Amino acid sequence: MPLSIFDMQEGSNGWVLDFEDDLIAGRLLSMGVLPGSVVKVIRRAPFSGGLYVKVDGTNMVMRCSEAKRILLTTKDPALGSGVNGQAPASG
C-alpha cells in the first residue's frame, strides 16, 4: 500500500505521486496541487476532522476522506533521498 496524506505524521513532508480519484484529482490539480508538490501535514482538526496541510508553501485544508486519496512518497524526487521531517525546498 502506498502512503497517503492521511497516513502522514504531523510535521513531516511528503511529495505527491498520484491521485486515486479523478474528481478529487481534477479539483486539486486546478488548485495547483500537482504530482511532485511538497506536502506537509501541519495539524489535524478538532472533533477528529480534517487535515491542515501546506502544499508548496500554500495553506490548505481537506477532509480525511480526501487526504486518503492523495498518494505520496516520502522521498524527495528532486534529491533522490528520504528527507522526512526536513523543511520543504521552497518553490
Place this chain on the structure above:
Amino acid sequence: MRKIALIGNPNSGKSSVFNHLTGLRQKVANFPGVTVEKKVGKMRLSDGEEVTIVDFPGAYSLYPTSEDERVVLRVLANPDDEDFPDVAVYIADVTHLEKHLLLFTQLIDLGIPTILALNMSDLAGKEGLEVKTEALERVFGTKVLNISGRTGQNVAALKSAIGELLRNPAPATAFYEPSENEKKIISAVKAEAGVSNDYHALLLAHHHQMLPSVNAAQKEAISTLCEASDFPSLRLQIDETMARFRKLGGILQKAMKRQRRGVSLTDKIDRLLTHRVFAPLIFFIIMFFVFQAIYAWAEMPMNWIENGFAALSSLVKETLPAGWFTDLLTEGIITGLGGILVFVPQIAILFFLITLLEEVGYMARAVFIFDKLMQQFGMNGRSVVALISGGACAVPAIMSTRTIGVWKERLITILVTPLISCSARIPVYTVLIGFVVPEKAVFGLFNLQGLAFMGLYLLGIVMSLLVALVFKYFLKSTSGSWLMMELPSYKMPDWLNVWQTIKEKTGAFIWEAGKVIMMISIVLWALASYGPAQDMQQAETLAEQHAAEQNLDEQATADLLAAYKIEASYAGHLGKFLEPAIEPLGFDWKIGIALITSFAAREVFVATMATIYSIGSAEDEVTIHDRLSAAVRPGTGEKVYTPATALSLLIFYVFALQCMSTLAVVKRETGSWKWPLLQFLFMGLLAYLGSLITYQMMG
C-alpha cells in the same frame, strides 16, 4: 455598453479591485437561474467611454468543480452570453502566483483580450518576492501590471490599460498545445458547432452536456463525435491541467525570485486559532461576542425604530380624519414598515461582524474546525455561524448562508435555523414561563425559571439537529461536497467591502423580503380590524354598555372596546373556528387569535393577549401575566392558564414558524415558495404534535 470581466481565483482580492474600479456605483444580482452572486458596476474610462464591469465568482479552472466555477464556464464558453466580456482582467494573488495562473492561461486560449493584474503586490516586497513583469508580458503576450486592491496602487494604470486594450483588442497567442487526439476533436467540433476558437471547441467537447447555450441537436452531435474518437474527457482534462502547470512552472522559474519562506504570521496565528483544543473554544468566544452584539447593540436602535414608528402612527392618526384609510395607513402600512425596518440593526450588525471575520480570513478556519461535526448533520462548517446567529434572529442568519457552497448543505441550514430560539421568542417565554415553574432558587445558585428558559433553548437546538439529520437522508444531493480549499492569509479587512456587504444585505432585505412582509402585515391588520358588520356593531354596543355599567374611565373603555372588537373580527372568528383543532393542545379561541396575529412576529403574541384581555394600554409583561393568571374558562371556572396549557403553548412557540419575515427571507434565498412552505408545514406539525403530547401528558 462594452463589458469588462474581473476573473480570478477565490481569495485573489478581486472584490477590492472591483471596488476601486467602480467606486460605489455597483449593484448585486444573481447569474440567471442560480444563486451565484454577480456584482456589476460601472466605470468611466479616460476617453469618456462608460463600461460595465462584472465581478465573476472566484474560480480555479474552466473544468468546474463548484457552482461558482460552472457559472464562469457557462459565460465564457458562450460568446453570445450577456455577460461575455470584451476584455478580461485576470486578478492573481502574486504571493501565490505558482498556483493562481491556470485559469489565466485558459482565458488566453479562449482568445479573450486579457490583462494580468498581479494583486497584493504591496505584500510581495515584504515577502522578498520579485516578479519580472516584462518577462511575463513577453511570454504571455498580454499586459502585466503590479497592483494592490488594498492600497489602490496602480489601479489608475489598470484603468488606462483596460482603455488601451478596448481600443486595440489583440488576443494573445494560444498557451496550451493540444495533443493530436484533441486536435482531431477540435476540428470536428469546430465544423459541427460553427465556432472559430480552438479552445472554445475543446471546451464544448468536454462540457456540451452541461452548457445551456448548446442546443439539443448540437449536444447529440458533439456526443457522437466524442464517442467516435478516443476522448476520455476527465483524463484529458487532468493531462491538460498538468501540461499547463508544467509550462507555467518553467516560465515562473525564470520570471520570479522568491526568498525561502519562513514561518509566516499566518502560520503563527493558526497555531492557536486552529489548535485542536483551543480552536473550538476561541470560536465560541468569538460567536458569543457576535451573539451579544446582535442582541445588545441592536436593542437601542431597534427601540428607536419601534418608538419612532409608533409615534409616526399616532401622529398620522391624530392628523388625518378617522376612517378605514387612516387605519390602513397607521395599523397596516406604517406598522408593517416598522416591522420591516426593525430588523435592519440586527442584519447590519451581523453582517458587519461576519464580513469582518470573512475579510480577515477567520471564516475559512471556522469551516475547517466544524466541518466534520456539521457534516454529521448534513451541514457545512459555515452553518455553525448561521445557527448561532439564529439565536438572535433567523432573518440575518438565513441571509448569511449564502457563503455555503453546497446547495444541499445550505438548504438544510436554512430549513433548521428558525428552530433555534430567537430573541423574539423571549417576551413570549417571559410571560408564560411563570405559569409552569415558580420563581425559586435551586441549589442556592440557579434560578428555576432561568433553568426552564435554558431548557427551551436546548429544546430548539436539539430539534434543529434532529430535523437536519432527517433532511440529510431525504434531500437529494446535486453536487459532491468538498472541504479541499485554500486557507487565505490573515490580513486587515477591506472596509469598503465590509460597507458594501452591509449595504447590499440590508437593502436586499428591505426591498425583497419587505414586499412580502408588507403584504402579510396588511392582511393581518385587515383580519384583526374587520369582521362581519353585524358582529362588529354588536361588539361596540356591548362594550359601551358594559363600560357604562362598570363606570370605566376613558382608557379602560377603549381597552374594553378593543377586546370586544378583536373577538368580533375575522381574526376572532378564525380563532373560534380553530378552537376545536387547538383544544387538545389546551388552547382556547383567545390563544387562537394570538397564534394568528403573532404570525406577524412572535412578540406580537404579548400585545395581542393584552388587547384580548382588554389591557391593551398596559403592555408590560407583569400586568399581562397577572391578567392571564386570573382568566378562567367560562362555565367550569377552571383556570385557563394551567401549567399544562402554558407549557404546551411554550412548546408551540419553540417549534412553530411564527414569523412572516423568516418566510419571506427563505423565499428570497431559495428562490421559490416550495421551501418556506415546507418549512412552515413541518415546523407547524412539530409544534402541534409537541404541544399535543405535552398537554395530554400533563393534563
